[in-house]
């Protein structure tokens with residue numbers, strides 16, 4: 001493992017962040033980082049392209065191939081989108097939803 005800033009291999013474990021990923025610190029430049037090489041930044045253009053492809057009901061695997069993102073990232077992206085969606089305003093706020101069918 002190398003420091004993403006200075007390239008040093010003088011790395012020490014430095015606890016973990018909220019989602020359980022290991023955190024590291026470089027002893028040479030004191031840079032702190034998470035060892036996650038797949039964590040690349042997805043551009044806004046790519047996200048807009050993905051949004052369009054999603055509307056076309058193309059499979060996630062195909063969207064991932066076309067847009068160059070990982071399927072895992074795509075799943076996370078979708079989950080975040082669904083979470084952000086606010087419930088329709090014309091529905092009553094308190095619904096008697098049955099979450100479990102086991103009596």
Ligand SMILES: [Zn+2]
Pocket residue numbers: 003004005006007008026027028029030031
């Ligand atoms: Zn460093």
